[in-house]
Amino acid sequence: MLMTDTIKAATAAELPPLGQHEPPLQGVRVLDLSRVLAAPFCAMMLADLGAEVIKVEHPKGGDQTRHWGTAIQGGERTYYLAINRTKQSIAIDFSKPEGAELVKALARESDVLVENYMLGALDRYGLGYEALCAENPRLIYCSVSGYGRTGPSAQRPGYDSVIQAESGIMSITGEPDGEPSKAGVPICDITAGMYATQAILAAIVRRLRNGHGEAIDIALFDCTLANHTSVAANALLLDHAPGRYGNSHADIIPxxxxxxxxxxxxxxxxxxxxxxxxxxxxxxxxxxxxxxxxxxxxxxxxxxxxxxxxxxxxxxxxxxxxxxxxxxxxxxxxxxxxNVLEALRSDESKARDMVCEIDHPTAGRINLVNSPLKMRESTLAPPAAPPLLGEHTDRILEGRLKLDAAAIAGLRAAGIVG
Missing domain, CATH: 3.30.1540.10 (formyl-coa transferase, domain 3)
Structure with a gap:
């Protein structure tokens, strides 16, 4: 069985200078302990920007979204494929001590960790911020949750549709004489992922100045309140709850x-x-x-x-x-x-390279939405297929943690990795 002292300890290295047209986050290592949408979307944006992103999943089933949406050729499903491109997948059961030690070892040599577990869940395995920061003071630890790590709802699970209801988004969406309506996309999840990415990039800049990591607390509820912008200003400054205007606008006519x-x-x-x-x-x-x-x-x-x-x-x-x-x-x-298909196939989409073709190991050649980020002096990482469950387990254990084939076989036989 794997013991702690068999795992190579390391700390995140200083980032080397970049050449022209290299991805801006090249050399940044991200440990993605997240599932579903908001935090995985954040990790995918970091991967687009060139970070090496290792997605940690349970050997049995993996990310819930692997089972959501419609299965395509090869068995992978549309929902998972949408938000996990350009990552690597390692399958680890970190509820077992040996598995937790593997994750700790990866965290010791990572720059960023992204997670969206319930409050206190990772602490039970020694994978909370305090424990990992003690071993890697440079670690940027980003937690994404429904209601944040403080406040009366910190222990509640948070899902986009419920956040849309509680945040007021539904109350201003829909026809004036109709029912409140949620947005057609999980806007709370998506924007929380974007805010998380923004905070991580700021923390990377901060670390360049003082050498220390950061704990980031991103809440879907907070982010959605921030999204109200002028609607919130109307509500607060006029002391009046805004209504619904359908496809019209509260302030700008026509x-x-x-x-x-x-x-x-x-x-x-x-x-x-x-x-x-x-x-x-x-x-x-x-x-x-x-x-x-x-x-x-x-x-x-x-x-x-x-x-x-x-x-x-x-x-x-x-x-x-x-x-x-x-x-x-x-x-x-x-x-x-x-409609969405018309937009994706439009001349504007083609001119802006917003659909990418990717070779997938089981589905063959597939089309996915590309990153919207465009920069003159930098390139993004070439989009790569969202990984199969545990597709890179052996490569990561051998390359990152220097485990030999016998040790990996023992871990797999014990159900600790997949």
Whole structure:
């Protein structure tokens, strides 16, 4: 059985200088102890930026998302594939002491650890911040949870749909006379992952200055409150709970989805000058811009129903193919309403390289959404297939922890690794 002193202890090394067009996080080592969406999304962003990301999963079943969504050729499922590209997978049962020692050894030579377990769960295995920081003071330890590591709900599990309800997002989403509605994507999870990435990058910069690691506490609830931005300002400064405006906007008029003769279009008029061009150059109704009721945004907001009726009647007289060029020439933001597949296959998506083709070991050649990050002096890591469960176990144990084949075989026979 593996003993602690057989594992090579190491600390995260100083990062070497980068050459031009190398990924900015090349040389950064990330230990990903997370599952489902928010924290794995964060770890995937770090992998896109060039970090070496090792995803630790239980040998039996792995990340829950390996069993969510639709299975494609080879048995892998869509949900897992969406948020785990360019990672390595090691299968370790760290509920067993020998498995916990393996994770500790990996943490000793990691720069960043990302986790989203329930409060106190990792402490039971000696994998909490205090224990790991004592062995690697440079470790940046990022915890992502529903409600944070402090506060009355710190012990509660947090899921995107419930956070959407509790944070107020649902109360402002949907039609004015309809039911509250959640967003079509898990927006709380996604933005929490983005905030976590931002905090980790800041902690890396801080460590370059003082040499010390950091404990980061990211809560889905907090992040979603922050996402309210101007809506929150209206609520706090006016002491009034905002309502739902459907596809329109609480403050900026006109904005919304309107129907041409052959389908919906969406446009946004962001200033009085744009409104004047919209009326004269798009609608061919210049008198509308001079109407005292609509001459400024405050007036348009007070008379939104009247304006909406006039615009709607006019827009139904022509096709989308007729209207969109007029919007473009007038400099008024507008577009047709597309479904997700149309958007992914659009000219804009192709020009921005937003879909990548990846060779997968069981599914063959697959298409996935690419990273949206674009930089002039740096490149991103080439997108690689999301790993099979335990696909890199032997490589990591041999290369990182210097275990020989006999030791790895013993661990596998004992069910500690997979």
């Amino acid at each position: 904005q919304g989805m309107y129907h041409a003769s052959d389908g919906p279009i969406m446009f946004h008029v962001g200033s009085d000058a744009q409104f004047a061009r919209f009326c004269s150059d798009v609608l061919d109704m210049p008198a509308l811009a001079a109407d005292p009721r609509f001459v400024d945004n405050d007036g348009r907001r007070a008379n939104r129903d009247v304006l909406d009726e006039l615009m709607s009647k006019r827009l139904k007289t022509r096709s989308r193919q007729d209207w969109i060029p007029l919007f473009r020439r007038a400099g008024v933001p507008a577009g047709v309403v597309q």
